[in-house]
Amino acid sequence: MTWEPERLDDQRHLSEGDPSGMLPAVAGAAAHVRTGYRNAIEARVDRLAGQGRPRAIVVAGMGGSGIAGDMLAAVAGNGAPLPIVTVRSYQLPGWVGATDLVIAVSGSGDTEETLSVATQAVRRGCTLLGVGAPGSPLEAVATQASAVYVPVPVSGQSRANLWLLAIPLIVAAVELRLVTAEPDLFERVAATLEDMANRCRPASESFINPGKSLAMDLAESVPMIWGSSPSTAVAAHRLAGQLHANAKYPAMHGELPEAGHLQVAALDGPVAERDIFADVSGRSLRLVILRDVEEHPQVTRRREASLRLARERGVPVSELMAEGVHPLERMATLIGLGDYASTYLALGYAIDPTPVSAITELKARISQ
Incomplete structure (x- = not known):
């Protein structure tokens, strides 16, 4: 399985490589918010x-x-x-x-x-x-x-x-x-996910599509995904899980400040080393920070210091900011983006994002 970023702007490949329709399923998130709300009330x-x-x-x-x-x-x-x-x-x-x-x-x-x-x-x-x-x-x-x-x-x-x-x-x-x-909270969350679906639609080219851009950042790396608040930590957990299931891709997640006590040590490890003269680039560490507008002051200091540590060691970083007033809105911006990115990462590797054959096989074995 090789990473070919040009696949992300090949509309035929995006359609044929996703026969079970994971991209349309991700695009249905706004409708799911409205349906979930209506069914809960009913x-x-x-x-x-x-x-x-x-x-x-x-x-x-x-x-x-x-x-x-x-x-x-x-x-x-x-x-x-x-x-x-x-x-x-x-x-x-x-x-x-x-x-x-x-x-x-x-x-x-x-x-x-x-x-x-x-x-x-x-x-x-x-x-x-x-x-x-x-x-x-x-x-x-x-x-x-x-x-x-x-x-x-x-x-x-x-x-x-x-x-x-x-x-x-x-x-x-x-x-x-x-x-x-507020009375309109759930509609605002749905509108947030609709906006993300529009920005990340398959026809939108990679250089302006945030979902494709994040997939390109994550490709050929080992992502270490940290949240800077409880809300963004949930989004970090979700992104790691979606990378596992959709792209069949390894990732780790954590929350600051705890991640700064353990996972930060990986910045000095073998996966963080980058040989710029190698003929074939190996997969190296990438630090992905999911930021929130509401952070504890000490968490902000740890986040900024961690980013400096990574950059000083040549470890690439990605910073993503949650947007919105309510925590649920802010979570939606990051979860929606991550769901698209994990699906596009799979398609960039020519992997069907829907099947999870290893999980299916595991369930079959333990049921015997």
């Missing part, structure tokens, strides 16, 4: 508020569904009056009980880890909110427990349906008064 997630504020919120989900939980925690912020944690396993923590809200998220509705946690939540008497495919095993668990369930029309890969799965969680948090949201 499912009456406001009923959760009638049970009082929970002691804690636990979100159960794997892959993109787990990212939805991280988004909820980041949007609620450090001022949230209760802990919000994401569980990515089969086991509900022992401290979770009847006064807690468990949100089970699964695009397919049959993710075995999520079903296991949802079942445990019901047995312990927790309040349960389910989000996933209609008519699925997850909906059956929720229905049997007389719990609120938000059916969402997931199609294709669950990772391409992030906003369908995440928005109902944010709506529920608004109803519980854990998140402050």
Whole structure:
């Protein structure tokens, strides 16, 4: 598999190389926001508020569904009056009980880890909110427990349906008064993603297309992606995951200041070395910083110092700034850009971004 950047402006290649339509799926993010919001309202997630504020919120989900939980925690912020944690396993923590809200998220509705946690939540008497495919095993668990369930029309890969799965969680948090949201917030988020879809459309050439430009930066590198706030850290995690799944590409992610205590050491390692005289360039480290307009002053100092360290060592850097007033808007700018970049990176390597054969094979082996 060789990187050929000219493929990104070859409309025929972009169409034929993406037979399952990952690019159109990414472009549907704005519609997913509106659908997720409408379905959450129709499912009456406001009923959760009638049970009082929970002691804690636990979100159960794997892959993109787990990212939805991280988004909820980041949007609620450090001022949230209760802990919000994401569980990515089969086991509900022992401290979770009847006064807690468990949100089970699964695009397919049959993710075995999520079903296991949802079942445990019901047995312990927790309040349960389910989000996933209609008519699925997850909906059956929720229905049997007389719990609120938000059916969402997931199609294709669950990772391409992030906003369908995440928005109902944010709506529920608004109803519980854990998140402050203006009446037009969700429409603003949808408009932000529509703007990104227009700027990153396949017909837009690489030199003005931010998604293609970021893909070109990431190509032939090992990206180390850092967020400078909880919101941008979620976007960093999402970008790394999308690079894995769409482009089948290695990446690491972190959040400042923690990344400055461990991952920064990689700037002195073998992957950071660049031989400008080599006939064949190897893949070397690239530092990708996702910035936020709201940063702790000490985080800003660490970010600036880290960028200087990288540049002094000849490690290429990319800085991306989140835009918008609300944390959810700012997250949308970076998540939308990253989803496009990961898809274009795959297509630049002539990789179909949709199939995940290694994941499918792993699931088949453990089911035997």
